[in-house]
Amino acid sequence: MNSTSRARVYRGLLYLYPRQFREHYRDDLEQAITDLSAELGRRRAFSRVALDLAVTVPRYRIEALMKKEHTATVLTVAITAMACIGIVSIFTGLYPGAVLLVLAVVLAITKRSSLARSIDPVNGTRLRHKRLMTAKVLGVLLPVIYLVSLPILGDEWGTDATVAFGVWFLVLIGAVVYLIAGLTTPKSHTA
Amino acid sequence: MRPRTHFGHLTIYHLSIYSAGMPRASAVETQSFLPLPQAQFHVLVALTAGDRHGYAIMQAVEQESAGAVRMGPATLYGTLAKLVKLTLVEESDRRPATDDDERRRYYRLTKLGAAVCGAEANRLSSLAEVARSNLRPRLA
Numbered sequence: 001m002n003s004t005s006r007a008r009v010y011r012g013l014l015y016l017y018p019r020q021f022r023e024h025y026r027d028d029l030e031q032a033i034t035d036l037s038a039e040l041g042r043r044r045a046f047s048r049v050a051l052d053l054a055v056t057v058p059r060y061r062i063e064a065l066m067k068k069e070h071t072a073t074v075l076t077v078a079i080t081a082m083a084c085i086g087i088v089s090i091f092t093g094l095y096p097g098a099v100l101l102v103l104a105v106v107l108a109i110t111k112r113s114s115l116a117r118s119i120d121p122v123n124g125t126r127l128r129h130k131r132l133m134t135a136k137v138l139g140v141l142l143p144v145i146y147l148v149s150l151p152i153l154g155d156e157w158g159t160d161a162t163v164a165f166g167v168w169f170l171v172l173i174g175a176v177v178y179l180i181a182g183l184t185t186p187k188s189h190t191a
Numbered sequence: 192m193r194p195r196t197h198f199g200h201l202t203i204y205h206l207s208i209y210s211a212g213m214p215r216a217s218a219v220e221t222q223s224f225l226p227l228p229q230a231q232f233h234v235l236v237a238l239t240a241g242d243r244h245g246y247a248i249m250q251a252v253e254q255e256s257a258g259a260v261r262m263g264p265a266t267l268y269g270t271l272a273k274l275v276k277l278t279l280v281e282e283s284d285r286r287p288a289t290d291d292d293e294r295r296r297y298y299r300l301t302k303l304g305a306a307v308c309g310a311e312a313n314r315l316s317s318l319a320e321v322a323r324s325n326l327r328p329r330l331a
Contacts, residue, residue: 017265025268027294028245032264035246052263060269 006046007033016057018064075111079104084173088166131182138175145171224277224307225314230270233260235279235300235308242283244295245271271298279304 010033014022036045065074082104089097149164227235237243237251248271249262262270274280275298283299300308 021269021272024272025265028268028296029264031292031294032246032249032267036264048261048263052265056263056265056269060265 006042010046010049013053016053016061018060020064021060075107079108079111080174080177082107083177084170087173088169091169092162125187128182128185128187131178131185135175135178135182138171138178141171142168142175218310220303221306221310224279225311227307227311228270229260230262230266231274231279232308232311233262234267234270234274235304235311238280238298238300239305239308242285242297242299244297246295248298274304279307 007030011030014026014029033045033049036048039045040048082100086098086101086104089095089100145164145168149161149168152160152164233252233256234248236255237248240251243251245264245267249264249267252260252262252267271280275282278301280298281301283297285299286295286297
């Protein structure tokens with residue numbers, strides 16, 4: 001790979017960084033790789049940059065996710081995911097997985113104020129509508145998944161049936177979660 | 192003559208606890224930044240020598256740590272972004288090298304940054320002194 005293609009690859013890899021960081025420092029990062037190549041040679045420069053990428057991309061991504069405005073979203077996703085995995089594990093006989101369900105409940109209770117703040121009262125009606133609409137779509141998907149998976153379900157319970165049941169069950173959980181979230185979202189009060 | 196106030200037999204002299212050369216950042220404000228992460232301290236130390244652009248900071252960090260700390264470009268700019276956000280470092284309009292690429296961004300220490308860097312250096316120095324004094328009997 002020559003230096004131009006390496007530089008092009010590096011420019012492409014910069015898209016892995018969060019947008020704000022990438023837009024502010026793109027020129028500086030490109031300049032730094034040029035300087036490093038001139039000083040250390042292309043091979044050593046790119047190996048140092050590759051290591052740097054591997055370390056910093058996940059770190060900056062997590063930092064961007066954990067920003068105040070994203071915290072509630074991350075929390076909601078984490079709680080829902082843990083609850084779903086916990087419930088699925090109970091139904092599939094992996095009882096230690098139920099700990100996740102307990103953790104989800106504990107997290108939801110302890111972080112209730114953060115979750116409550118995430119509901120923007122200005123857009124309450126819109127958010128409520130969006131959540132209820134998602135619940136409806138997922139509700140419609142339930143019989144569709146069932147009908148689609150009917151031909152693959154035989155007399156014996158196999159891997160295909162487990163996968164189909166898993167998908168159906170996750171959609172069911174999603175529909176219930178969105179229905180509850182939608183119903184508990186307060187409507188905006190317009191003056 | 193130092194300003195003073197009299198309360199009967201008692202005379203109170205008004206003394207400033209800051210010396211003229213000290214950066215004007217309160218001790219409480221400075222202490223709230225400590226301990227500094229290693230990368231941030233290295234960047235602040237590199238900037239104590241004057242305004243520098245990103246790549247020059249990378250080189251300075253490597254030289255000043257005798258090659259022990261080698262920062263990658265993204266690590267450096269991520270650290271700089273945090274320091275700028277904490278107002279310990281700011282972008283500088285002054286360009287020390289006239290023949291330099293115009294696209295290069297230069298950075299400099301703020302007064303708060305200088306105070307925090309000094310406080311961290313003192314903290315590490317005290318810690319090093321404790322380590323040296325405790326280890327002296329073992330290493331003797």
